[in-house]
Amino acid sequence: MLSGIGGFSGVAKNFQLNEKHSIESKIIYKNEISQPDTVEHKFNEVLGYKVDEDGYFTSEFNEAAGIPKDYKIHSDTLKSLVNVNTNSGILKADFKNIDIAKTVGNAYKILSQVVGEDVLNSKESFNKEDLAKFPQGYEYDNKTLKVLKLHSKISDYMGADSSFQRNERTSITTTFYNSSTIGYYSEHKSLKPSTDILNSNSGGKEDINSGMYFDTTKDKYTGKDGNITKGGLLVGILNKNSHAIEGATTYHGKINGLDKNISSQEYQAKIKAFTDLHGHKYDKYSQSLVDSLPQDLKDFVDFARSLKFVGEINVSDDGKESKSLFEIMQEDMKEAQKRLEKLTRQEKRTQKMLDKNRKYDKEIEQNTRKNLEELEAMMKFNAKSVDIKA
Incomplete structure (x- = not known):
């Protein structure tokens, strides 16, 4: 989902080939499975919580997360989610660490607001027919995750999405991954409700270079009958909504509006005030200055220095910086917003054209049916005339 606040991700993409040369602040991927100290221990631990012999988190985790005990989450799923969102490099990682229980x-x-607890409590697993009956999209508050509006059908969602005014406060998304919405306008696909909810643009597998696609471990939530467990529904939500992920954000995560404590605009204003005071020569900042900064500004300085290292900040022939990182960021975001507005206008025009074509096709179908009925009546009349003459 393209958004103005996420426009700066375009800058990061330009540096993927240079990342191995940049100064990266890699977060150690700790919290792997730790073996018990003694044979008396019944459970292993993953990401700080106990797991059973099959790798599913125990009721201890459910209690910490505030979810019912019959929602079983597999540790491999969350290991992949943490890995993708924290270890994809300083130019793409949105989080330093993730609170998996809060996430x-x-x-x-979100799920209980969209689907309803009565429906969720009605059975242990859900088949494709059940999933197709779930609301197919929703609008929500980015910080509180309060669902503001539901869209029952996928066509309702697409109509709302085409005119939705994206901002830092609210977003719109499909409830689960839905491949039929991809290329709907350009490829004239038929819209279908979400049923393959643990799939993704990476086939449901981990793609660490994307900084977003984790391994949904579909087999851990799919029964022999093909039904999806309640735990699978939660993974389906996480598979589509990055605002549900909670933890300590990086510079990139704050710019993308994923921090629950500060908005992207507030963070940008804070950076501007800082750089107006101290200048844009980030590599010239004294260590004492950097050490005195709050963590969010330290994150900015680390990010800015890494960009300078790979030559992304333009320097003129006389050695002076021609554009600051903040100026580059602002220009990129404005350009992304323009592209979004242009795309929205194109989608609206395409939708009107499709609606007009559907109306025209319906008229042709009605006229054809009418002509066939008239032809059939004429043939019957002629047949009667022949019988009379005979």
Whole structure:
């Protein structure tokens, strides 16, 4: 989902080939499975929580997340989610670390509002027919995750999405991954409700270079009958809504509006005030200055220095910086907003054209049916005339 606040991600994409040369602040991927100290321990631990012999988190985790005990989450799923969102490099990683209990709790908060607890409590797993009956999209508050509006059908969602005014406060998304919405306007696809909810643009597998696609471990939530467990529904929410992920954000995560404590605009204003005071020669900042900064500004300085290292900040022939990082960021975001507005206008025009064509096709169908009926009546009349003459 393209958004103005996420426009700066375009800058990061330009540096993917240079990342191995940049100064990266890699977060150690700790919290792997730790073996018990003694044989008395019944459970292993993953990401700080106990797991059973099959790798599913125990009721201890469910209690910490604030979710019912019958929602089973597999540790491999969250290991992949953490890995993709924290270890994809300084130019793409949105988080330094992730609170997996709060994250899964956020997913349940969304799911229970969209689907309803009565429906969720009505059975242990859900088939494709059940999933197709779920609301297909929703609008929500980015920070509180309060669902503001539901869209029952996927066509309703697409109509709302085409005119939705994206901002830092609210977003719109499909409830689960839905491949039929991809290329709907350009390829004239038929819209279908979400049923393959643990799939993704990476086939449901981990793509660490994307900084977003984790391994949904579909087999851990799919029964022999093909039904999806309740835990799978939560993973389906996380698979589509990055605002549900909660933890300590990086510079990139704050710019993308994923921090629950500061908005992207507030963060940008804070950076501008800082650079107006101290200048844009980030590599010339004294260590004492950097050490005195709050963590969010330290993150900015680290990010800015890494860009300078790979030559992304333009320097003129006389050695002076021609554009600051903030100016580059602002220009990129404005350009992304223009592209978004242009795309929205194109989608609206395409939708009107499709609606007009559908109306025209319907008229042709009605006229054809009418002509066939008249022809059939004429043939019957002629047949009667022949019988009379005979």
